Amino acid sequence: MAGGERLNVGAGQDRGRGVPGFLGRRGPGRYHRLNPLTKATLATVTAIGAVVVGGLLGPALLVAAAVLLPALAAGVLRRLLLLAGLLALPIAISAFVVNLFFFPGGADVLFRVGPIVATAEGLGFALEILARILAISGAVTLFYLTTHPADLVVDLERRGVSPRLAFVANASVQAVPAMVERAAQITAAQRARGLDTEGSIWRRVRGLVPIVAPVILGSIAEVEERTMALEARGFTRPGRRTLLWAPRDSVPEATVRWLMLAGLAGLVALRATGAWPG
Amino acid sequence: MTLALHGVGYRYAGATRPSLLDVDLVLPHGEVVGLVGASEAGKTTLCLVASGLAPRAIGGQIRGRVTLDDEDVDAWPMHRLSQRIGIGFQNPANQLSQVTESVFEEVAFGPMNLGLPRDEVLERTWSAVDALRIGPLVERDPRRLSGGQQQLVAIAGLLALGPDHLVLDEPTAQLDPAGTRLVADAIARLATGGASILVAEHKTDLLLDVAARVIAVDAGWIVLDGPAAEVLADPAIEVLGVAPPAAVRLTREAERGGVPAAARARLAEALAK
């Protein structure tokens, strides 16, 4: 498929026995239906931008404009806040506590806890890092909530990414839950054989070995047969493969993508040359 | 298309002894051939060699000739050969591509790989879906299907490539009775439709049902080759570690038990239906 060609994904557009209607995930909203590369670019630019801009105001503005606003438009705001919050929680807590209390060179003491001091400079820095982390977490969560990963891979493949790389990306997504399931099965089987999985840390670590080892070895043993199965389906044919459908793209969207990237590049340049206050 | 092996031998990579020795086999068009033998006797190896995966995908060394309509296919790359000969395996889950989320896309995987025009991909996919009667399953996630259903999807995926021959290596070995029934029926339907199939199986009842001809292998040789009813009734296969079909065992017991010949003949007839 030549790059840029639009494939029809029809709701009920099954011309006779054409592409089945359920192919081609169409989201409930206009934002969902944006090209996945656009959404990915937004996520990346926001994440990198939040780091480059620094300070507190910058990331906050970015989050508002590039994360919260689109989330609202897409109707996923509540889920986004919940999910991004949960995801960022461990890091957020760590970052906040460590930076608040252990900021080197902090002089303006706020309060003490035993030998550990909380400083105002530490607080400021902690908030900055927090803002940055929330921006990154929010941006990536927005992408996850509005885009099916397979859509991104299909789009990339349409633009020329090698089918093998596309395979790796898609298969990785499926491999994770498959491995979790296998681990669960093996855990159940081992428990039935009397494996002890509770108790002290040492015992839990030892209890992991009879689970992790079969999972890894079993997965590797399957590689042989799965390779043969792929060969038998013509996967080794050189060249591109036919795609049944692909997400739509449009000139305005492409323009927006380039503008975002240019904006980011400009930001980086400003920062690097010191023109932007840190 | 006639698939033929002439004096074929095969040795796995790193093995000292060959697993196949001097096999001569002709698989004509439209015939369903069963393959029996003890484990490690060479059934799987024969399937791999006939389909071309050996040596292309797994290395090793081959001798002799494999021909399609008398044309030597030795230089054919795998993706070209897979459009003539499809091969299925025991483990249903391992045959899934692991990159698709619907049965339809899974069946379409092969034609998509071949780079065929989109309309042709769709046409082939739909006809494979129809042939295996998995229309109701097209939207389902292939990973969530039962073993038997996954095996049907796998076979459909092979058919979508448009091969003349199907090689199935113990397709029901890892299935429960319901799944076995599902797959056996599908194979029987394909057979009546005139497909050319080589199916290796331990379940000789199944072979009696669908195969016109049966081959027995032992230690890398073909030791028996003849009409299914004959070969499967031959006591020699028990020596090879193959259990005869229930019908055969029943008639033998009847003979031993002193049931008269006429009654035995009627019994055999009834079982054959």
Added chain:
Amino acid sequence: MALRWIAALIGFALVAFVGIVVIGDFSAERAADSWALVAAIGLAAAFVAYAATEYFQTGGFGSIARQFDLRTVVLVPIAIAINIILGAAVANALKIPIYLDSIGTILVGALAGPIAGALTGFTANLVWQYIIPPPFQGTVAAPFAIVAAVIGLMAGLFARAGWLRPRPNSSGGALLIGGLVALGIVVLLAVYAYVRFYTDAFEFFNPDNADPLFVILGWLIAGLFVAFIVGFVALLVVRRDLTVAYVTVAGVLTGMVAALISAPISANLFSGITGSGTDFLVAAFRQAGSDIQVATFQQGLLSDPVDKLVTFFVVYLVLTAIARRTIARFPQGERLVEAGDASAGEGGEWRGASG
């Protein structure tokens, strides 16, 4: 052909130049310690330059793609899943100060080669952040993609050099020499790390330093080191496998390089915090007075070598558990198994695959 390598060299030099200039301007005291990161980015740039040149010359990526046979392609997603599930689930749940998120990367590097390992690591981190859904999604994984790439690269190179080939029944003499050399290398690396990153900041055993936390930490680290030496010697003696020495050096070396590359990234982006068990160490070092950059280095140089050491051993154990003929079919498989029964060569009518 030569044009591609020249392009690669130019790419590397360009990045090195820019890196030096930029880091010079952003100067923190220890900015000079970011050389490893600059080198890693330079390598990546060289790779991209090579690939781009090849693309312009031939319209494809033949010489790179040819290294990825189908078996590797099937293995990589499994390796990525191993990284994520062992990394995210196990290490986080146990809250131990190591990551354990490179097992798959190093496995692919060993089985398929340095480039495959590098691309696996890189892709794994990107996929981990962008494509894997919660709860396994990695929140800070993507920036460390380049670290993972270098880890995979090094693992592939070590494997190619035969370092992961089992050597059972090594002679006592070989074990002695190998053990001493390995210990020597590790001690040298430890001394370098100590002198470069720890002495200026504070002294562990300084009796004037009233803070009990650091006396304890110091003794803990010393204890860890002693335990390591004892364990190493015991393992050598018990298994009589010289490869234990090789694996140890490979692990510690990879860990140090990984620490040197990841510390600047972690310090500049996240002030050294990653939400894992290592944050406690960072806090401790900061309390002792190290600034953010140094504290991150100090934590990294403790966690990473231990982490990679454990990972390399896990991979070695896994490799020894896989059947020989399964390993042998991977691109670098032959270098991971003992030189054994030479398979009967092709002769007469026997021929390999030609299609």
